[in-house]
Amino acid sequence: MANKSNVAFFWALFSAGGVVSAFLLPVHVFLFGLAFPLGWIASPSHESLLALLQSPVTRIYLLVLCVLSLFHWAHRFRYTLYDGAQMKHLNEVIVVLTYGGATLGSVVAIYLLLNVG
């Protein structure tokens, strides 16, 4: 797993996830994490957000955002553990936890987005 031959593949996912999360995530977090809970902007109702979520466009959008961002996290965090915390000797464990975690998260995302109903 994660030998030299697939570094380019994971780097491409990291890079695509970096672009997607840089452009899209801040506004999501600003609205749902700050503006709505703090009452700066009136929060949309459950029905209207569910209706928005039921649209195939929204679900494909969220799937792309989630999968690519998760692999962005996995790749970058893997190397943060190597460089920052000098944990290169735990290579195998870290590879399984990061890419494995991103894969698991992607499967959960697919399941949740297929079952919106």
Place this chain on the structure above:
Amino acid sequence: MTERSAYTEFRPKWYRARVSTYWWLSQWSYTKFILRELSSVFVGYFIVITLLQVRALTLGASSYAELQLWLGNPLVILLNTVGFLFLLLHTITWFNLTPRAIVLRLGGKRVPDILIIAPNYVAWVVISGVLAWVIVGS
């Protein structure tokens, strides 16, 4: 290198200075680098939050109200504020690095960095505006 080099009198062991686990605190540019890399933790965290929202919306109005209550908890607001700042760090550092990845030449001259960076910010504002309009107006 398949063979492990032997340690002999004429081939001494490599000297490797011990580097502290906190090496990145010694200089601001190193700290900035680690903070930038750590932004990925919040990218992952906010994806988990997004998926929890999808789940709560699907489960029904009471589940969604419960999640909203949790999101309003002062400690969660604090965590999300810190996370939001890390996201901004990620966005800004990502955009500012684009001239390293994209080298454009026009008429034999390299296009200045600012002309490659600026469109990212413009697109970011437009995209954020459209998303906010769709979400808030839904």
